[in-house]
Amino acid sequence: MTHVSDTPLFRFGIVADPQYADIEPHMAMNRYYASSLGKLADAIEVFNGEDLSFVMTLGDIIDRDFASFDDILPVYERSRHEALFLLGNHDFSVAPEHLASVAERVGLASPYYSFIRRGWRFIALNGNEVSTFAPPSGHPHRALAATMLADLRAKGAINAQEWNAALSDEQFAWLENEIKAATKAGERVVVMNHYPVYPPNEHDCWDRERIIALLTANDCVSAYFNGHNHAGNFGKLGGCYFVNFKGMVDTETENTFAVVEVWGDRLEIRGFGREDDRTLLL
Template identity: 70%
Template sequence: MSSSSLPLFRFGIIADPQYAAIAPHAAMDRYYANSLAKVAEAIEVFNGEELSFVMTLGDVIDRSFASFDDILPVYEKLRHEALFLLGNHDFSVSSGHLSEVATRLGMPSPYYSFSRHGWRFIMLDGNEVSTFAPPEGHPHRALAAEMLAELQARGARNAHPWNAALSDKQFTWLSDEIASAAAAEEKVIVMNHYPVHPPSEHGMWDSERIVALLASQGNVVAYLNGHDHVGNYGVAGACHFVNFKGVVDTESENAFAIVEVHADRIEIRGFGREESRTLPY
């Protein structure tokens, strides 16, 4: 292999295990309990590769805080760093546990960033302004109800209670992170649970401002997400938007990926139902 065909680094991606010890929802083709075996199978593949980390793009569980006790030990077999971000179903827990979800997943905070190999990775908390994640009585809940009502009145396709938005504070933080990455000559990959592009019924309520920001910055290469289990792909500006397929779907077929970052492109190697793609930059 010539050095140009070797990636600078690689990382693993898992989206939407949505594990719970419950019966399948056959009409939706969701097999919640089977995600334990599927995540274990993905980890076996990841352990055979040199990876910088493995990111799970939210919805680790489908419901019940106790579900974390079953699925998180599966990740202990991973020989690489296991990283997480928050999905809507991760908050399908009793109200007393809402503030404990990020800590249970070992996250430094609900949204965070880190730099590796000359790249900045920015993890968003897409649930911040929602009708389910903030504690009862939090202003973000009231704001979410307002935003949702406004979108519903407009007949917006993403006007659903299972979607959400960033706070203005987090949006400013995202913008500042991209700017500081540019100053450090770092390329950027943003990750979130929710899609923002192409527009869909699963999109963030504030997708437009997020897409406008990412598409206008020359150092933002890709935005990776889950949430819409059938998967999707689009481009805005020079930014690639990749929606990974959900692990929970189908009785036995898996879906996960290894992302290989090269000097001029990103190669996504899909396993199971996940598609392989080449994203030039």
């Protein structure tokens, strides 16, 4: 006889940084851009053998060129589970005329959004909103990004890199409201973004401090999942776990992806390939 506790509430798949492009590898950085088509196909085959609620890609679907989406998105169409996306910096490494179409190209009605699964609220952020690369030319967010970056550089901040970015104040207020709504509804929260915020790293988004303060001040927030730093990372502050999943584009032959199992008292991360197994007690 199966007891309720014998199976998780639900499971979902995680992919980080396929960063596909039909180009030669970057040996020094150990990035094999073209190999991501095969690795992603292998990951989806594994996911298709599992009972999953959805598969989330944590940004950097492509490395460059809008046409790269034409090669990699059909691989996701093999998934029997809903394929969801959030956007990374490389997804905007496209010709200027395509910048405004990136979210729509991957099926996003809005570049940030939330959804609920069995008492859990998943919040997908657009970490590129204030950046030197994602907003269309002449957009006020570009000027704001330049100012933020200059301020961080003046302070000697390790994350003062032009390949990082920040949320707009509007999106941050939306995130606050989502967390408030989750608290009111008695839901647990997983926030997902391309950019890490903790532990401190050169890949962290520019507004890491305010994001950390918000997440750790709310008991309903259980975890923050991200990509961007291909080496992976892990930390915990208060009741919130910070999990940086490893980049699929790295290494010639080894894959990396994960299945997350949601239980009443924990999140179980089952890592495949280079990804680590973790138990996150709630």
